[in-house]
Amino acid sequence: MHSGRSSLWRWLILAALVVLFDQITKIWFDTNLQFGERLHVLSFFDFTLLYNTGAAFSFLADGQGWQRWFFTAIAIGAAGLIVYLLRRSLGEPLFCTALACILGGAIGNVIDRIQHGHVIDFLLFYWNDWFFPAFNIADASITIGAILLVLDELLKMRRQRRKPGKG
Structure with a gap:
């Protein structure tokens, strides 16, 4: 059980x-x-300072404040x-990495919502007159985690197909 706890701590760290990198950059x-x-x-990237009271892509940003507590x-x-x-999946490093990235990003944005009532965004990608919604390290970490979850599932499916008798 001790090794399981230390493995869990690795993912929580x-x-x-x-969270630390996210909060330092936002501050x-x-x-x-x-x-x-x-x-x-760069010609396609700026730093900026924007506040998002909604969720991803400013979803529900025009709410009357209730969305802060909802999210x-x-x-x-x-x-x-x-x-x-994480506790149930300590032997799956890719899955746990994905979950840790999502966890850190979610907590980073929750800190903003509780402390400021909005999330601080500062990364802005664009091309000519097209702009991707501004985001932050927490959002990037959640996105990386989601990509890793998909990759993990694809790799699991591939391993299942390669097992003998699973033609």
Whole structure:
């Protein structure tokens, strides 16, 4: 049981590092840029400072404030489920990496929602007049985690097909 606990801690530490990096970058941009200000970096990428009261792609951002607590509750519930899944899946490193990334991102954005009432976004990709919604390290970590979950499932399916007698 001791080795299982230490394995769980490894994934929780990864999630905590995501939260730490996310919060440090958000504090830096919130302190050093004015709302809406953009710092040009590349022909398709700027740093900016925007606030999102909604969820991904500003979903429900025009709500009257109730969405703050709604998304906070969803993230806290998801965090509990993720920790449960981590404990049950310690022998699956790709799956656990994915879950740790999602956990860290969810907690990073929950901290913003509780502390500020919105999520701080600062990464802006665009092409000519087309703009991808601004996002942050937590969002990027959640996206990476989701991609890793899909990859993990595809690899599991591939292994299942290769087992003898599974023609």
